[in-house]
Amino acid sequence: MTVKIEDFQNDFSIAWCPGCGNFPILNAVKQALVDLKLRPHEVILVSGIGQAAKLPHYMRCNFFNGLHGRALPVATAIRIANSKAPVIVIGGDGDTYGEGGNHFLHAVRRNINITLITHNNQVFGLTRGQASPTTERGFVTKVQTHGVFLTPLNPLTIALALEAPFVARGFAGDGKHLTALIQEAITFEGFSLVDVLQPCVSYDRVHTFQWYKDRVYELKEGNYEPSDLMAAIQKSREWGDRIPTGIFYRNPERLSFEQHSPVLKDGPLVQRRLDISRVQKVIDSFF
Amino acid sequence: MTVKIEDFQNDFSIAWCPGCGNFPILNAVKQALVDLKLRPHEVILVSGIGQAAKLPHYMRCNFFNGLHGRALPVATAIRIANSKAPVIVIGGDGDTYGEGGNHFLHAVRRNINITLITHNNQVFGLTRGQASPTTERGFVTKVQTHGVFLTPLNPLTIALALEAPFVARGFAGDGKHLTALIQEAITFEGFSLVDVLQPCVSYDRVHTFQWYKDRVYELKEGNYEPSDLMAAIQKSREWGDRIPTGIFYRNPERLSFEQHSPVLKDGPLVQRRLDISRVQKVIDSFF
Amino acid sequence: MADERNIMVAGAAGQGMQTIGFILGKVMIRAGFEVFAMQDNESRIRGGHNFFQIRISKKPVRASSTPLHVLIALNQESIERHSKEVDPSGIIIFDSEKCQVSGEDGRFFGLPLERLAIEEGGNRIFENSVATGATLAFLGLDFQKLEDFLKAFFAEKADTVEGNLKAAMAGYDAVVKKKDAFAELRINPEKSEPKMFISGHEAVAIGALAAGCQFMSAYPMSPSTSIMMYLAGKADDFDMVVEQAEDEIAAINLAIGASYGGVRSMTATSGGGFSLMVEAFGLAGVSETPLVLVEAQRPGPATGLPTRTEQADLLFVLHASQGEFPRVILAPGTAREAFYDTIKAFDLAEKYQVPVVLLTDQFLADSYFAESRFDLSDVHIDRHLLEEKKAKALKAYKRYEITDSGVSPRAIPTAFGLEVVADSHEHDEYGHITEDPHMRKQMVDKRARKMKGLAGELGPPERIGNQKSEFLLVGWGSTYGAMAEAIEILNKQGISVGGVRLRDLWPFPTEQMTEILSDGQKWAAVENNATGQLARLIQMETQKKPEGMILKYDGRPFMPGEIVENFRKEMVGK
């Protein structure tokens, strides 16, 4: 049975603004799943709260739409319990790097085999336009009245500083490339990050689709080797007239949580059943 | 009036284990303050919870001993309110990089002029020996029964990935060097990190004073220039037979929170008084 | 001539209902009306369905009401959703070229809003002004009021004023031409003192300014964000730092830090954010650091209904955090009360060194009230700090000295040559960690003694209407206006109902409530929640149980009529 993109369609109405960069990301997620021949009930999406985080509602799939900032721990344990299912986390930049910053650090450290797709629009969309951790310096909002002066958090550099084994950047304006990245991220064995440049048409008049189009370029294997961590860190810091997209770093050698865990090696937890005689033995040990 | 180290003495009894690496750090903190001619009531220490975090109780000073993991936001705002006072944060590795990981990221981004001293003993001391975010791979504990397999969080690399303007590592076994580092960190205008290699004699039989002594070497200006961010990142990743200590990165160009903030430019908030006529004007604006 | 009119502006998010609603409200208040306005918004930035509802009246109003007299329907959906709420004598203004109406309903009044906006104002963005002008005309009001206001409102943008005015005039004229058809809708304002048009959270924010608050940290969360937004705009003028935190845990710890550091400080959030603040709330309690915290309630559990209203966090806030320590909970019912309660919150926080919670909700936060000028003559700032002279005379400074009042001398670090400490453990009088059982008990008792002093600071329950009525409605917080009005209506209907309203909720006025409820009146709690949290608190404190519950928990505020209706169902015959 082939899977079609329509299989992922549902009839729940979408609350994003017309023209929002979230739409092409939604498409890319669906297309990547279709390309991977996964069916809606085979994949689990996990999200927090924000505009991006509504995504799972807009397609057919298993989903857990939890709390703002808390998608990663939920997703980690879903994967531990059910360690055959592809688990995809959808987050906003505030969601993932602000409220959820600590989980981001430690999910990377765990190297659990899940894929994190961050819709990075440099702004808190749903709460109406405050700065996010990735907002560029100088951006003026009703809260940051003198413009942001905090250093923007570069998610790629941080992930690399934690030796994340798969670090990529996509652009919402290039659906095909993004689809390919997401697909590879899902198949990658280990924690994979796809940070996506996503224009917010309502609150960011600077970083429009065009602004990005004028700047992004693809890292092509051949020209760029995504196997050197220091080179990846250096590349991740490039931002300005030219903004690289693509896979910055890929390290298939690093063992994932699942590969390490002595218990998960025998297959998903959800398929095992308790042998009550073991409990009896434990009780005996208290005599 | 000269300040002596005895001025910082108090008679509260110390609950650390005999031989703990925390003792020389306590000494170094006091000595650095003495060298800076600061008196006990002029400096504010802030800490969370853990063995390290008890430090402020063990010397005369202003202190705020708050919650596990939450020293940084408290310290940030103390400094905002009282922006002439030196503010020093004392944390454990669990405290600062585990429970408090998110605050660590964002305190660095804010670049507030405080000094963070982390007693990095690679273990949760106070709760009896579980792994911390900095624990090396393979370390076996009663919780990590198969040994830690998460990637250790390298605080220096993370701080550098966030462009922290002052990043240093000290060693509890070299009090003189540590004192100098702390002193420079306090005088540095902006966020300064001094991560300190601290042997825990009760829960870590591997990383003893001797283990470190056999490995640490000082980064000496002349041989090493702490002004290149990428070089600093590279250097921060050195760990094994040789472990560098000293100042990895120093960037005096980056403006601090205090220098940026339009309100703080006019002096500490705590010294200003409300002009009630301004409130009257605001009320008028609602008519 | 009628006493009041209800106007609704309805459309999709992004269509500017807030602006037009705000302008209408301002013009009405300047015209001499009493005004109350509420907002109903979905959790999205564009599209969907929102409305702004304005009630204008000759006597004070503090709740919305039905039926509608004027509906400005900015899209087709608005016509379909709200037409049935419009009075037979009312009017439905819609764009005759973009929307369709069916049937021969005399209430429909189509105007080519967009076309007029372009033709007269020069830009389609002025279509709302066409509708505003038409509304003014229907109500028989002077165009001049609108003109004056727009000129002031858009002072710096001459073009905008011009376009708005021309568009509004076009709408106005279109109605004036049909003058007599809608004569019934007209209303004349009373001449009254000028009033402020101010929302609940604006009042909280300027209360904070008046109290000398110099630090505010928050993480955005509806419906609390408005406070941070307002204060950020004023920070420079008030020697204030407004800092957006990385999360709510940081927000409250920042606020606590600033307070310890020496300035008045606050944070604001909603229930979800407060959940994350709970641990540090206890930190403020045990470290005895003054803290003002606004908990702007919205419907839960968890994410719930982000942009809607509920009063379901009372018992949570009352019991939040491990262990036991004194706190204060104030629940203002109007913008005026929000202003003064905020000032009081800052005073109590410092006087007793406790966390003080202002319990608001989306309805109070976003609703606009007509208020007489806030009077500053009684507002004095006392920091309740250890005096310099006393400090200098001290042998040893005991930050947590055991005192009869439970309040210990607080100083600002780095001042006076003292070392000032704060600690999250149980501690001795010097703030050092202790495990001694006697000291522990003494410290718990010391902190608990503050409750006594605090009880004396709080206002009594407010009696509404006849104290000897047969029935009693008991409410708190933002339901105040609707409940008071419902009581009026019920009495007019011949049912003898009085009311009790709790504004200062904790420490609880146990004696007074026991007395009130001992009169044998049958009582019902009126609450915007599902379990009757105030009723449960009253049971806990007074052992009195209500005869009925008038509860609403669909995310929307009460209208007086709903309370009346529910009261008749629940109580009459009991």
Add this chain to the structure above:
Amino acid sequence: MADERNIMVAGAAGQGMQTIGFILGKVMIRAGFEVFAMQDNESRIRGGHNFFQIRISKKPVRASSTPLHVLIALNQESIERHSKEVDPSGIIIFDSEKCQVSGEDGRFFGLPLERLAIEEGGNRIFENSVATGATLAFLGLDFQKLEDFLKAFFAEKADTVEGNLKAAMAGYDAVVKKKDAFAELRINPEKSEPKMFISGHEAVAIGALAAGCQFMSAYPMSPSTSIMMYLAGKADDFDMVVEQAEDEIAAINLAIGASYGGVRSMTATSGGGFSLMVEAFGLAGVSETPLVLVEAQRPGPATGLPTRTEQADLLFVLHASQGEFPRVILAPGTAREAFYDTIKAFDLAEKYQVPVVLLTDQFLADSYFAESRFDLSDVHIDRHLLEEKKAKALKAYKRYEITDSGVSPRAIPTAFGLEVVADSHEHDEYGHITEDPHMRKQMVDKRARKMKGLAGELGPPERIGNQKSEFLLVGWGSTYGAMAEAIEILNKQGISVGGVRLRDLWPFPTEQMTEILSDGQKWAAVENNATGQLARLIQMETQKKPEGMILKYDGRPFMPGEIVENFRKEMVGK
């Protein structure tokens, strides 16, 4: 011959009190005694002052008692602190070469503990064994029991067994030589069935294993950490993953994720950690994800007294998180109850899809109980999931279907070809975000209906002693043992006192408690807190107020004698 003996091992952290205490407890229970043991530790790793107190008795005991009969004082401080607690007929064992005692007190029994350890055992670490041997001799017990146990305990380390045994024998012999001087201390065990020697948290942990729990996430925090530690040691054998989280927010979200993912899961923390879990606690509520959470109480507020005990989080846990949703609170009073309540918690969590809290505390957690074998024959695991057959027959899967019971069909994602959703907003039956007021109300009501079913699952309040007594003591959780014993003592003293103990706390047994408290007995609450939280809850639920409060909040557990004393002060004459 006397019925019981109290033994204390006291010294500095790091001196091994826990091991020697544990060994003594085990030997006593194997000798046929009933045993209860509690631990008193400071929050430090080395130094300071800790003790381990063991009560051995011929009849069941579930609390500690005074006076002491044997004090093993491992340092000078222990002599000074505890000598006064030792009965005149008792004995104080100390190192005669390292400590000093003054005066001519016949209770002092010096032995060169360290020297004997070195001389006989070959290492100073065996000094505790010398004291253990001496203790056995004082009590007139057979050395063989110790020998058997040590051989089993240190099975793999022959050297250690050897050293320990020789040292112990030296201590034993030293006493036996002075045989008759201490004849009064001797005690004979009854012959009884073999019993488990198990702590409260060990019982929780093995309860989780018996319930088929396969995932546990936690962030270390006293006194909850023992559960994670125990489970980590068993994880491999039980197809379980135990994951140390980066913080408590992660811990609870991990547990929720694992539960949604399809396995039984739990988390454990103390009040401070629970504070951080509050938001996700509501997430479990609204997303209807089963969750078992252990809240091991310690004294607050904030950091409080990290290693001590209190019962001050009841009202907090009951009201935690914004909004309103059903939850279950169970408060076991013994290790046995802890085991069965844990199993029940997992069952209720999945049957009703609600969060279930096990409310323990440091005293229950770390105390050792003598328990008859835990019987597994009644333990059946039912996951209460949507059946495959039904799933396959579904047209559309409504995860949040509105049902009479309030419980909707739950499936595991990726199984059965269904898409399984979970949502933190208010949602429709399919789990999609809704803002519709009617759906909102229906969902609140649906969730609330679970309370009815749950109420039927819980046990009634337990009556203790005479139901027609003049007085009634009412308690909950870990005070059970001390309260029950106090009741016995009071009755022996001629005061007619009965008791009521609440183990299943929420949903509250309102009817039963109302009935019990309507009998006109004067009642007092017995609680390890400062405000009488159960009493307040009872007031809320039944409108009955206690005549007195027996409260303790110095971080230490009640002893029966203290309750007796306080009861006489508070109640007699009332």
